[in-house]
Amino acid sequence: MSGLGSEDRKRKSQWEEQAEEDNHPINTPRQTKRSRWDQTPQNSSSQTPQSTPSVRKQSRWDQTPTAPSATPSAQSKSRWDETPVDTSGTKKSRWDETPIGSTTTLGGATPVGTSGMMTPTAAQLAQTNPELYNQLKIEQDLDYRNRPLTDEDLDNMLPSDGYEIMEVPASYIPKRTQHVPSSTPLPGGETPYAMPEDRPMDAYGVQTIQPGPDMPELKPEDMKYFGGLLEEKDENVMTDEEKKERKIMTLLLKIKNGTPPMRKLALRYITLHARDLGAEPLFKQILPLLMAPTLEDQERHLLVKVIDRILYKLDDLVRPFVRNILMVIEPLLIEEDYFARVEGREIISNLAKAAGLPTMIATMRPNIDNHDDFVRNTTARAFAVVASALGIPSLLPFLKAVCQSKKSWQARHTGIKIVQQIAVLMGCAILPHLRQLVEIVEQGLKDSEIKVKTMTALAIAALAEASAPYGIESFDTVLRPLWDGLKKHGGKSLAAFLKAIGFIIPLMDPIHASHYTKTIMDVVIRQFSSPDEEMKKIVLKVVKQCVSAEGIEPNFVLTKILQPFFASFWIRRMALERRNYKQLVETTIEIGVKVGTTPVLDRLVPLIKDESEPFRRMVIEATAGVINKLGSASIDHRQEELLMDGLLYAFTEQVLDDSPIILNSIQIILNALGTRCKPYLAQIAGIISVRLNNKMAKVRQHAADLINRVAAVMNLCGEESKMGHLGLILYEYLGEEYPEVLGSILGALKGIVTVIGMDKMTPPIKDLLPRLTPILKNRHEKVQENCIELVGRIADRGSSHVPGKEWMRICFELLDLLKAHRKSIRRAAINTFGYIANAIGPSDVLATLLNNLKVQERQNRVCTTVAIAIVADTCSPFTVLPALMNEYRVPELNVQNGVLKSMSFLFEYIGEMGKDYIYAVTPLLEDALMDRDLVHRQTACTVVKHMALGVYGMNCEDALVHLLNYVWPNVFETSPHVINAVMEAIEGLRVALGPCIMMMYVLQGLYHPSRRVRNVYWKIYNILYIGNQDALTPVYPVLPNDPDNNYHRGELFYCL
Amino acid sequence: MSDRFNLNTQVEHLQNKYVGTGHADITKYEWAINQHRDSYASYIGHSSLLSLFAVAENEPIARVRYNCLEKMLRPCGTPPKKEEGM
Secondary structure (H helix, E strand, C coil), X not given: CHHHHHHHHHHHHHHHHHHHHCCCCCCCCCCCCCCCCCCCCCCCCCCCCCCCHHHHHCCHHHCCCCHHHHCCCCCCCCHHHHCCCCCCHHHHHHHHCCCCCCCCCHHHCCCCCCCCCCCCCHHHHHXXXXXHHHHHHHHHHHHHHCCCCCHHHHHHHCCCCCCCCCCCCCCCCCCCCXXXXXXXXXXXXXXXXXXXXXXXXXXHCCCCCCCCCCCCCCCHHHHHHXXXXXXXXXXXXXXXXXXXXXXXXXXXXHHHHCCHHHHHHHHHHHHXXXXXXXXXXXXXXXXXXXXXXXXXXXXXXXHHHHHHHHHHHHHHHHHHHHHHHHHHHHHHHHCCCHHHHHHHHHHHHHHHHHHCHHHHHXXXXXXXXXXCHHHHHHHHHHHHHHHHHHCHXXXXXXXXXXXXXXXXXXXXXXXXXXXHHHHHHHHHHHHHHHHHHHHHHHXXXXXXXXXXXXXXXXXXXXXHHHHCCCCHHHHHHHHHHHHHHHHHCCHHHHHXXXXXXXXXXXXXXXXXXXXXXXXXXXXXXXXXXXXXXXXXXXXXXXXXXXXXXXXCCHHHHHHHHHHHXXXXXXXXXXXXXXXXXXXHHHHHHHHHHHHCHHHHHHHXXXXXXXXXXXXXXXXXXXXXXXXXXXXXXXXXXXXHHHXXXXXXXXXHHCCCCCCCHHHHHHHHHHHHHHHHHHHHHHHHXXXXXXXXXXXXXXXXXXXXXXXXXXXXXXXXCCCHHHHHHHHHHHHHHHHCCCHHHHHHHHHHHHHHHHHHHHHHCCCCHHHHHHHHHHHCCXXXXXXXXXXXXXXXXXXXXXXXXXXXXXXXXXXXXXXXXXXXXXXXXXXXXXXXXXXXXXXXXXXXXXXXXXXXXXXXXXXXXXXXXXXXXXXXXXXXXXXXXXXXXXXXXXXXXXXXXXXXXXXHHHHHHHHHHHHHCHHHHHHHHHHHHXXXXXXXXXXXXXXXXXXXXXXXXXXXXXXXXXXXXXXXHHHXXXXXXXXXXXHHHHHHHHHHHCHHHHHHHHHCCCCCCCHHHHHHHHHHHHHHHHHCHHHHXXXXXXXXXXXXXXXXXXXXXXXX | CHHHHHXXXXXXXXXXXXXXXXXXXXXXXHHHXXXXXXXXXXXXXXXXXXXXXXXXXXCCHHHHHHXXXXXXXXXXXXXXXXXXXX
């Protein structure tokens, strides 16, 4: 704990100082709760005359338990004073703790009296997450509201005239219930309390909470870090250091809390000036922020981004701070949140690249044999990240040395763990180094320390898992020791050894795999009944691996494994935990694949009617999985009856959850059974129609969902009349209020329409569609999505059933859907435009769409342009282009750009059909490419690109060269999107025109006197070169010879 | 800005991975070498060109190919002195 501990101590004390100096504002709303725990920056001027300075000074650390009671106070009613006095002896322990070691969380309402826990330690802080923090906020707010009223409060509330303060009767003994405050005050003494209106801000000495005119708001919990910004200071008086510090603080605040543009600017500034601002001041502020317990995911992400950027810039300047950065970042590697881990990895990998391997090793080396398990764990993970950033080979010598370390077993343990983590992190990328890695860890199997042995086995398991299905030869040397280990060990290490062997077996060739499986199976089966959760998971995994390996005979599985497997794993308890559940289902499916459906289903089907719902779900999922893999051919009549019976039971009894597993499984099983379902369909339809009428929304929703799933099978079984009937019922329920249910009902209708077709649909389409039009207005996403898909389907297949007027009405409704957040809705809406245009002719639809180009909202316009292009694609371009080009004459930027954009999509969609239209649109493009507006030129370039790629080889070179002449002057644009579009246009033209013509353009500027020109031209040259290296050889210029050099390339001049 | 920065540097990075691409400060000599090597590689790749050269030079095809390969080493003679640089 050498490094980490001391560092932490420093951090903590800083934090403490800060809290004490900080005279800041919002700290605590409970003035009445004056006690030593408050020690805080409370503004004593407010309402508490008796809190003498001497009291305030008393830091909680000097620990005279009597101190608070020494201040005689009228406010002794505060329940804080009732808290039993803490014994000071144990107080110290907090400092000796490794911060991370302690596991108490803040939320756990630290009971008063538990010594040493009154203020959250840094460890606790580290474990606080924003949700917890908010919860705290609420609880403390409630605490404040429920506090005992003081005399002062009463004075404020009640008028002074006509009231008299009575003496407390002598007989009155207050009932003192021990009120346990919901939590300890928050770090730094500030309570996360938003300003209450009834107490003026001045009471806290705060003028504003917004540090400046163009600054983002400060959240109360930010005060600790950004409080400095609130102090009015004269820039001239400050030293350079202070100015820098303030600047950084401003930037960080903008990045953390600001609006996106603000953030962008600040981020850019901090990146560009990272070296000027200096590594130390930067990290001094960023790192504590990153450690803040109240940091939200988004804010953490932003700060990580800052570090990322400045790391690149600072490069070797970060070296002195590697230790500090690592200390903050390493804990991220074992965070529960996936994204936190990824970001941690990203920073460490960038850090490794910036600081270099020697620094990284030197910094992390001491932690390798740290006696704290946690430190070693994070260090191992950090090393694995370094290995993935700098390449495994560079780390191999170091790993070798560590794994053979004689000094302590901890070092060996960590070394082996690094190898394991490398395997986990890098997957199959370890293959080239597999042999070395195995060699590095292998003597760990003979280690005297049991933990090292276990870790070695786990590392080998990870290596084998990562390298599957290759690399068995690298494991030859460890097979024997692993084998011996199986016999010697028990408990956790046995689990590790089993895991290793379980992962190696799939790599073996069939004969060996079979042999080894047979030998270890006895051990594995014995462990079936192990009570250890971890062992259970490993055993399941091993069974899965072994069973799926080639060379294991089904008979062996059938006789040896099946019986004990079902007996010990198919129990209700397994369904409770997600990972067990998944593993069990996978393993069962794997066994099913090996031994066939019947033996597995024989055991599973009777379990379907179990009373525990999670268990039923697990059984059904496994059943469906097996049937999905193997089909239903070997299910006999009796089993089929049982299965259907069980399925319907499970469906009707489903109450708990929203997970679609049961519905999916029913769908899979019914589809597999195919026409064999026919006898059961009547029953299913009956159940559905009854349940559609149920009082509970969930039940109705499930019923509607089921229709969607079984529609295909019903059609297969020739039950059209039943579906028609169901369709009518659904039609009646279109007035449903619950959007979730309505969405499902629409989905069910869609399912029915899809399989029985537009003509046979009941209710007839002409009745159905008018009912759908108003539903399109519904704002719920599920409803929108299902509705638009249903409408789209009708427009596609059965547009003739509905008058054109109705379609136009729908068109208008659709425009609104282009605003939808979900992409699938927008896409469905756009496609529907295409179908409708196809049905009623493009002109009306087009007019609507072109009008929509005038709207302000960008997303809406973009979707409209796509829709126009799709209409053009479905109804041939000549029906659309004239109107579109006419629209370009509207002198309005948005419209013109919209037109260009639709043309870009249009030419992309129509591809080589574009050759017929290229001459028609050339004048328009000429105009656009010469426009002053950048976006015009950019979009026109995109059009040219798509056009050029579409007409490649179609004899349109004349028009394309003409357009190239207009594109070319734009090569010097600097705006990123524009230059990108221009380069793409040039590349498109390169394909269509060939590199030789392009080369003639490029040659003009390759040796231009201006570097800026040369840069651009060489970039284009490189594009040509990479695309058409060979074709360039005949067009290279003829270079005159020098006295020294012969530049002549004569071969191509040969003439016979 | 950083995005554009990234995008462009990515493209340029990609280009720089290929031998034979150029940049604003490339000398005539360097560029010419690339041209020559590319040309010879191209000739060798197109057997019909090789046959043409063989007839023209009155040499066997294998010899022409060999010559091409040989010429790839210093195709334009010794590199010019640094300070001359063009």
